[in-house]
Amino acid sequence: MKRLIPAATLVLLIFGSVLVLQLMKCNYAFQDRDLIMAPPTMQHWTGTDELGRDRTVRVAVALLLGLAGAITAAAISTVIAACIGLLAAFSPRPVASILNFVSDAFLSLPWIFLLMMVRSLLPLTASPADTAATTFLLLAALGWPACARAIYRNAMVLRSAGWMIQGYASGLKLGQLVSLHVVPHLRTLLLPQFLICVPAFIVAEANLGALGLGVGEPVPSWGAMLLELDNSALLAQSHWIYLPIALLIVVLLILESFTKEIAKDV
């Protein structure tokens, strides 16, 4: 029951965002030059931004894009982690040592530095859709080491389990053993790892965006919306500027609470 509340709230938020996009006919990039920083009206429920774009639509798109991107990146990251962790656990010692060193090196270097460096080295002329895809793919590509280490440790325990030895003795191949027995055993570890990655990736995107290295304009993202808060002149004009950050914190709290409940159950 406890995990149903955050899950239901999240579903409601997603449903609400989709509904907003259906009801509000304007595009997230559409600029109404006559309505710059307009107050809330029937046409623009939470007003417009400094370029005359509808804030409600932009927040709804940022929420959906952030969630979709983070979930996809978390899924890719978990798959990479599972592959590397299992490869390290079931390969000869030298290969395992190299894989562990690489994951340790990635794990020990500060995340934000790695992300910042790799993200900034991409072409400056990329389209907004490309920057969004690249940002989340980068998060996926750099977010696997912690999960890989956990999978490696668990797979090492499973490797010496009685049923594994029985499987070997019965003539099962390593691939069969891993796919049919080891991966299902690791499911209880993979699910929380995946769920932990989702809020972490949303926060990382927001931090990158605030540094000007996230999703490119005009596509709305949490990070780009945080940049709006830097302009104190705009803040004096409307309190609705705080809506994206408030919603972001709510989403992150829901995700953390959901992860906690799932982790307790598994």
Added chain:
Amino acid sequence: MSFSTTIARRFGRTMLLLLFAATGTILLVRFAPGFLSDSREMDAKYAQAARVEIQEESTRDQSLCLIATHEVKSWLKGDLGMSREYNVPVAELLSGRMRVSATLLVQGILSGWLIAVCTALPISCLRRGGSLCSLPFTLLLATPTAAMATASILFEAGGPVLVLSLFIAAREFKFVRSLLIGAWCSPHLLAGRAVGLRPWALVRTHILPDIAPQLCALMTLSIVTALEALVPIEVILTVPGVGQLAWSAVMNRDLQVMVAVSVLMACIVGIAGMLSAHTAALEAA
């Protein structure tokens, strides 16, 4: 394994990490779009033939081997190379900024830990309502560092040290609380409470000495956590530290500065890893 072998292994691992960081940065920057461009190519006073020559020259001088040799030479010389953006030796750029960042890190980590320990101690004693009392830390954990830094500017309250302290406190609070809850449940403390010893006496004479090694190990690992927050904090709050320099180097593809900052970060992480020998503390938490 003997003490000297352990030290040698950890040192070797740190050296490998440094090499990995330096090589990785050189590779990334070398193949980044725009790295080989020269500002003179945009200058109209150069004829087309001269521009082609400049382009060929920059391409010829930027082979991976040449970059690596140049890097090693400048590191041996001690100036860490010339910054492409500022046109001054990187060592000169780093020295002043390192002091600023180190002061910020030390103050932030110490105050963050103080906040975490001082709040976790009373909360860990509570029989009920612990989760409710931990709510501010949960809220802080869900707030991106950039948002915290922006809030600090908006409300004209605190500053980089407070933002970093809150960032550290939010992340370490749950570990400290788990350690303390575990410590309160140990049999000798239960016996102490049963015979009527005051909680403060128990904390002073038993709990703090018991968990001190684990706290120290966790504190060294906080360095790595703090480094993650350094860039957004320094950039948004305009602190002239290493994080801000790294951000500016990244934006301007300043290879020398990027390599120096990467190696510096890897060095700090390596030393922090060597210091935190008791990594089991993390597992216990």
